[in-house]
Amino acid sequence: MRLKDKIVVVTGGASGIGRALAWRFTSEGARHVVVVDIDADGARQVAAEVGGTATPADVTQGGEVARVVEETEARVGPIDLFCSNAGVFVHGGAEVSDDRWRSIWEVNVMAHIHAVRAVLPKMLSRGHGYLLHTASAAGLLSQIGSAPYSVTKHAAVGLAEWIAITYGDQGIGVSVLCPQAVRTPMTAGVNAGTVSALDGMLEPDQVADAVVAGLADERFLILPHPEVLEYMRRKTADYDRWLRGMRKLKSRFPDVSELG
Numbered sequence: 001m002r003l004k005d006k007i008v009v010v011t012g013g014a015s016g017i018g019r020a021l022a023w024r025f026t027s028e029g030a031r032h033v034v035v036v037d038i039d040a041d042g043a044r045q046v047a048a049e050v051g052g053t054a055t056p057a058d059v060t061q062g063g064e065v066a067r068v069v070e071e072t073e074a075r076v077g078p079i080d081l082f083c084s085n086a087g088v089f090v091h092g093g094a095e096v097s098d099d100r101w102r103s104i105w106e107v108n109v110m111a112h113i114h115a116v117r118a119v120l121p122k123m124l125s126r127g128h129g130y131l132l133h134t135a136s137a138a139g140l141l142s143q144i145g146s147a148p149y150s151v152t153k154h155a156a157v158g159l160a161e162w163i164a165i166t167y168g169d170q171g172i173g174v175s176v177l178c179p180q181a182v183r184t185p186m187t188a189g190v191n192a193g194t195v196s197a198l199d200g201m202l203e204p205d206q207v208a209d210a211v212v213a214g215l216a217d218e219r220f221l222i223l224p225h226p227e228v229l230e231y232m233r234r235k236t237a238d239y240d241r242w243l244r245g246m247r248k249l250k251s252r253f254p255d256v257s258e259l260g
Contacts, residue, residue, distance in 0.1 A: 001130050001173055001215040004029035007077050009068065009119075011059050011111065012086030014042025016184030017134060017177075020204035021083055024212055026050040032076050036068055037086075059086050060106035065114040069122070078126060081215075084115040085134040085177075090148040101148055108152035112159055120163075123172055130173040132211065133160045137180045137228045140221075141235065144250050164220055175214055179207055179224040199227045 003025050010025070012018040014037035022033045023046075033052035037043040040056035047054035055071060057064040072079055090096060090104045112133050123129025136143075139153030160176040168174065181201040207224045214222035223229055235242040 001081065001218055002028075003081070003212065003215070005031045006080040007032050007034075007072070008081045008083065009034045009036060009072055009079055010083040010085055011036040011057075011068075011115070012134070013037050013046055014039040015046075017179075017182060017204050017207050018083070018085045019046050020208040021085065021211060022046050022050050022052065024205070024208035025081075026052070028212060034068070034072050034076065059084075059111040059114060062110075062114040062117065065111070066118040069118040073122065078122065079119055079129070081130045081132060082115055082119045083132040083134070084112045085132070086111055087134060087136070089146065091146050093147045096148055104148045104152050105155075108149075109155045109159070112156055116159070116163060120167070120172070124167065124170055126171075128171040130175075130215070131160070131163065132175050132177060132215070132222075134177045135160070137178045137223070137225060137231075139176075140178055140228060140232055142246060144246070144253065160220070173215075173218050175211075175218070175220055175222050177207070177211060177214075177222045177224075178228060179210075180228065182207055182224075199225050 008025050008030050010018050010021050010033060013022050013035035018037070022035050025033050033050050034055055035043045035047040035052055036055050036057050036059065038056065038058050040054070043054040043056050053076065055068050057068050059065055069079065086107055088104055088107045090100050116131070119129070133156055135156040136149070136153040138150050139157035143150035143153070157176055157178070160174050163172070164174040179202060180199055183201050183203050202224055210222055210224040
């Protein structure tokens with residue numbers, strides 16, 4: 001998957017990883033980048049910076065995501081790459097209120113589903129297309145301090161796996177982006193001395209570099225923090241030992257109250 005001359009949609013594009021992706025895709029020669037965000041002013045600013053189009057939208061609403069796809073294809077052309085990137089964090093466990101569970105589910109899971117429903121049929125009809133879903137290393141491992149984040153990011157990875165299995169032989173490429181801590185508005189206040197950033201906090205531009213390399217290789221897993229792959233191997237090699245190790249890690253941070 002090369003970005004040159006491609007039409008790309010990036011949700012959550014007003015800041016953080018999304019903004020970095022919009023910039024990097026443009027520098028790679030993308031024909032047009034559509035910046036989507038509920039923050040309309042932020043989306044317009046990034047779109048102006050990269051010479052793209054801003055399309056304000058709430059990605060938790062299926063109708064709005066469908067509108068993004070229809071408007072893009074009518075005004076710009078067929079979407080080659082759809083980056084479903086928006087995400088949120090909620091701290092806490094099972095006690096988190098139903099409203100907060102629903103809100104994080106709507107952004108971290110349903111937004112991906114809305115994107116697939118809207119764009120995948122068009123890609124299938126053309127015989128090609130690519131989906132990039134931003135999840136998290138929490139979706140492969142876990143999230144100390146947040147059950148909602150861990151659960152929803154696992155679901156996001158599971159959806160991407162299913163799409164790759166179901167449509168991978170029909171011209172559809174799928175990658176899932178699973179970083180650890182990245183310096184974005186969502187991680188404001190997190191520093192290198194916390195559980196969140198034991199392996200270092202990356203800048204959004206570094207994540208964008210990893211995405212471009214991963215897309216070029218058409219890798220399903222894009223891991224800006226390479227340590228995550230070894231952690232996955234340990235987890236699958238001996239799940240109980242891995243769980244014991246995670247409990248030990250948690251004991252080092254008994255008052256976890258920040259994003260990881």
